[in-house]
Amino acid sequence: DTGVSQNPRHKITKRGQNVTFRCDPISEHNRLYWYRQTLGQGPEFLTYFQNEAQLEKSRLLSDRFSAERPKGSFSTLEIQRTEQGDSAMYLCATGTSGGNTDTQYFGPGTRLTVL
Amino acid sequence: AQSVTQLDSQVPVFEEAPVELRCNYSSSVSVYLFWYVQYPNQGLQLLLKYLSGSTLVKGINGFEAEFNKSQTSFHLRKPSVHISDTAEYFCAVSDRIDMRFGAGTRLTVKP
Numbered sequence: 001d002t003g004v005s006q007n008p009r010h011k012i013t014k015r016g017q018n019v020t021f022r023c024d025p026i027s028e029h030n031r032l033y034w035y036r037q038t039l040g041q042g043p044e045f046l047t048y049f050q051n052e053a054q055l056e057k058s059r060l061l062s063d064r065f066s067a068e069r070p071k072g073s074f075s076t077l078e079i080q081r082t083e084q085g086d087s088a089m090y091l092c093a094t095g096t097s098g099g100n101t102d103t104q105y106f107g108p109g110t111r112l113t114v115l
Numbered sequence: 116a117q118s119v120t121q122l123d124s125q126v127p128v129f130e131e132a133p134v135e136l137r138c139n140y141s142s143s144v145s146v147y148l149f150w151y152v153q154y155p156n157q158g159l160q161l162l163l164k165y166l167s168g169s170t171l172v173k174g175i176n177g178f179e180a181e182f183n184k185s186q187t188s189f190h191l192r193k194p195s196v197h198i199s200d201t202a203e204y205f206c207a208v209s210d211r212i213d214m215r216f217g218a219g220t221r222l223t224v225k226p
């Protein structure tokens with residue numbers, strides 16, 4: 001257990017529905033990352049926050065995806081109008097910008113299945 | 116942008132044998148390098164990392180990796196594997212903000 005928690009762990013939804021995932025970071029970590037991992041592949045970077053500011057978004061992130069980190073602590077990732085191709089494991093990772101820079105600690109992930 | 120290639124998608128090996136999982140990277144800037152392990156139905160766990168200094172890095176569970184700048188490689192090694200090492204292993208490269216992962220190597224340790 002890295003100290004990063006994600007909820008829910010599993011989500012099954014019908015195509016066209018909206019879903020929201022939550023990530024709670026290690027308390028002193030000011031950086032937070034979202035990744036998507038499909039079967040047989042490594043994690044793909046989606047977006048990155050430093051404190052409450054969203055500093056980078058991947059070109060993979062379509063307009064149906066939005067992420068927030070309103071108070072610089074927990075973060076949410078919302079997918080609107082889900083498609084079957086959105087089925088994947090969504091991973092959150094956190095880290096710090098000082099000291100042990102660039103070490104990311106991963107949560108257990110949220111597995112999304114779109115029917 | 117940086118990228119990572121893991122040269123073997125699957126590596127089967129017998130218990131107590133040595134193993135090497137290969138990783139090559141490309142980047143136009145200096146990078147940090149990582150190996151993560153993912154056990155079934157679990158999140159990624161950091162095995163070891165290279166940030167600077169000694170090119171031989173030791174990690175948890177008896178794993179080590181060597182950074183070779185001229186060959187742009189960061190291969191992972193263990194002298195004697197256990198059944199419990201069966202997992203997916205991911206090599207990753209970071210330019211301090213953006214982290215890119217390889218496709219993973221499935222290590223299967225057989226009795």
